[in-house]
Amino acid sequence: MKKGKVSSAVIRRLPRYYRHLDELYRSGTVRISSSALAASMGLTASQIRQDLSCFGEFGQQGYGYNVEKLRGEVASILGMNENHTAIILGAGNLGRALIENFPFHLNGFRLMAAFDVEPRVVGTRLGGVPVYHVDTLENYLADHRTDVGVLTVPGSVAAASAQRLVDSGVQGIWNFTNIELPIHSDQVMIENVHFADSLLTLSYLISEP
Amino acid sequence: MKKGKVSSAVIRRLPRYYRHLDELYRSGTVRISSSALAASMGLTASQIRQDLSCFGEFGQQGYGYNVEKLRGEVASILGMNENHTAIILGAGNLGRALIENFPFHLNGFRLMAAFDVEPRVVGTRLGGVPVYHVDTLENYLADHRTDVGVLTVPGSVAAASAQRLVDSGVQGIWNFTNIELPIHSDQVMIENVHFADSLLTLSYLISEP
């Protein structure tokens, strides 16, 4: 039964469900029970059933879940069928790594353009994606509906770049800078990928008790 | 008062505390109260005091916390003073981005070496870090105490590479591949940076209600 508000704990688990279901699907598994999925993911069957019940009834008593169907449902819940568009700000090493290696299309996104200031890269294409000068960002965004801006600029210009994205009306920012963006708008969702936080967590875990 | 077991929710907040305290410190702030810190981080003062009390008593009634001291305590809790060493497997785009741009030393790590198979890069240096052939990995690890292996190899060799790191006795793996590593050892901590999970979370948040 569709509920109003889904907790952030559940939302954070959804991509993992998708990943596991996709793997099961590609390995040819047709059906799976909540307890089998739980065992393979290191969760409890109860939790999986409870999580899924936030969005609907996808299983069948005595049978379990059809893998292909459930995978599709989770994809749909995640918005993977909504033809999201993205642009990326910053075509340095990390930006290039994402442009050339990250499979945006497998996650329901089309990466439409990149923006940078470096004369050697502006005007070229990286992995099929055109690179424009960042001065033309607002013009581009006015003409092309863009859902997400990927932020891989230097920290020194992160806040200003984010503000430009917000002012141009993007819905989400995927932030790879080490800055806590000073954006507090209900209109814009911010998802941070803080490498340092991740490494420091690992540092804690391997350190002296 | 030092407690036995610290919840993972608390651990995940520690790097953020460090980041904010470091920023306060560098901006010249000398003291801060739990409520002021809470306001600036979007938490409650209660939570901050509760979190810190897992590790000791760092404040003073009527005064609050000395920023420099608390920053140092959190750094120490995170293991930032333990001279951790790391190597990186995979010097492709993403690997290079980390080698050249990620400030390992600011997080208590020294990045000692990179490993790859590509003849054009093996034998060179990237950002001051020597690149060796991955065939020499075990020899290197036998001779150099290494705490963390950073995994930026293609997904197809991720599991095998991780196993080699584990067999050579690293304590932690910082995993950037999109694979859920099939390592289940109490000896090795794994920290995943799953880009796709992060983007799909954002996808959910900006999608139709």
Added chain:
DNA sequence: TAGATTGTTAATCGATTAACAATC
């Protein structure tokens, strides 16, 4: 049908928040 397994309600557990005595 009998066995299996769901979706959901109730019970438990853990994490966050509130309150306050201690004290700088």
Added chain:
DNA sequence: TAGATTGTTAATCGATTAACAATC
């Protein structure tokens, strides 16, 4: 001293787990 703020204990809230009737 008086005001401020801690560390900690108690209360609340939310998330996870257990149990079970419904049913394929």
